[in-house]
Amino acid sequence: MHLVAINASSVSVALRQLSKKDRVRLAVSLHRSKHSLVDTMPKYKLTYFQAPARAEVIRLTLVAGGADWEDKRLSFEEWGPMSEKATSGTPFRFPWLPHLEVAGENIVISQSLPTLRFVARRFGLDGGTDAEKVMVESIIEIYSDLFNAYVPLMFASEPAELVKKFKETMQKSGSFLEIILKNNKSSGYLVGKKLTVADIAIYSVVREASKVLAEKAKASVDWNKLPLLKAHHEKIAKEPKIHSYYSK
Numbered sequence: 625m626h627l628v629a630i631n632a633s634s635v636s637v638a639l640r641q642l643s644k645k646d647r648v649r650l651a652v653s654l655h656r657s658k659h660s661l662v663d664t665m666p667k668y669k670l671t672y673f674q675a676p677a678r679a680e681v682i683r684l685t686l687v688a689g690g691a692d693w694e695d696k697r698l699s700f701e702e703w704g705p706m707s708e709k710a711t712s713g714t715p716f717r718f719p720w721l722p723h724l725e726v727a728g729e730n731i732v733i734s735q736s737l738p739t740l741r742f743v744a745r746r747f748g749l750d751g752g753t754d755a756e757k758v759m760v761e762s763i764i765e766i767y768s769d770l771f772n773a774y775v776p777l778m779f780a781s782e783p784a785e786l787v788k789k790f791k792e793t794m795q796k797s798g799s800f801l802e803i804i805l806k807n808n809k810s811s812g813y814l815v816g817k818k819l820t821v822a823d824i825a826i827y828s829v830v831r832e833a834s835k836v837l838a839e840k841a842k843a844s845v846d847w848n849k850l851p852l853l854k855a856h857h858e859k860i861a862k863e864p865k866i867h868s869y870y871s872k
């Protein structure tokens with residue numbers, strides 16, 4: 625929740641027009657109803673289509689961060705005219721989604737990875753030390769590689785070659801993540817001793833890719849050579865906020 629921004633001079637003009645008695649009445653009523661000036665609009669509004677794709681990792685990070693947020697989902701029909709307006713000004717500064725608006729602050733972002741990093745920073749999910757932060761950033765790039773490897777599968781009529789390519793990317797990235805997890809074994813998280821956006825991103829992309837592999841090619845991620853990553857995937861699925869988000 626956030627305070628509604630009210631133009632101070634228009635309020636003062638309006639107040640001057642009230643009689644003294646009405647001003648007292650207004651003060652009493654405001655005192656009794658502290659929430660009358662509080663907007664019930666969520667602080668963060670994430671707009672995307674009715675799909676996981678580029679938005680899911682941001683949604684999950686907002687969830688894990690305990691944000692007060694709105695999950696606005698548009699149909700392609702609704703988006704069409706909005707997209708045309710986007711190039712000419714507000715509220716969409718870029719003609720594509722996802723799109724994050726932060727109420728009460730001059731922040732509008734329409735690029736998924738900067739949005740992800742921003743949300744992670746806001747909610748302290750971006751790592752503690754500089755060493756942790758650069759590791760988190762690097763793992764977001766691995767997320768991006770995996771994302772770009774599975775998305776073409778969603779639209780493929782002949783998925784075999786794409787499944788092979790995804791599995792190769794998964795094996796290469798996964799082996800690297802195995803080493804990272806081995807070096808950080810005491811916590812079970814990818815970076816440091818607590819949950820970061822690195823964990824959320826890898827969990828999210830593997831979760832979504834697994835669904836697409838199963839649907840399009842009755843295939844699955846080869847976990848055999850990735851035991852620590854498998855354990856990590858199961859651990860993040862059990863994070864209370866993430867678990868409850870997907871249990872709804």
Ligand SMILES: N[C@@H](CCC(=O)N[C@@H](CS)C(=O)NCC(=O)O)C(=O)O
Nearest residue numbers: 678707719720721722734735736737
């Ligand atoms: N670089 C952008 C790409 C965004 C993008 O391509 N969004 C697609 C959906 S995944 C979109 O808005 N498509 C509708 C359109 O271009 O009008 C990002 O990472 O957010």
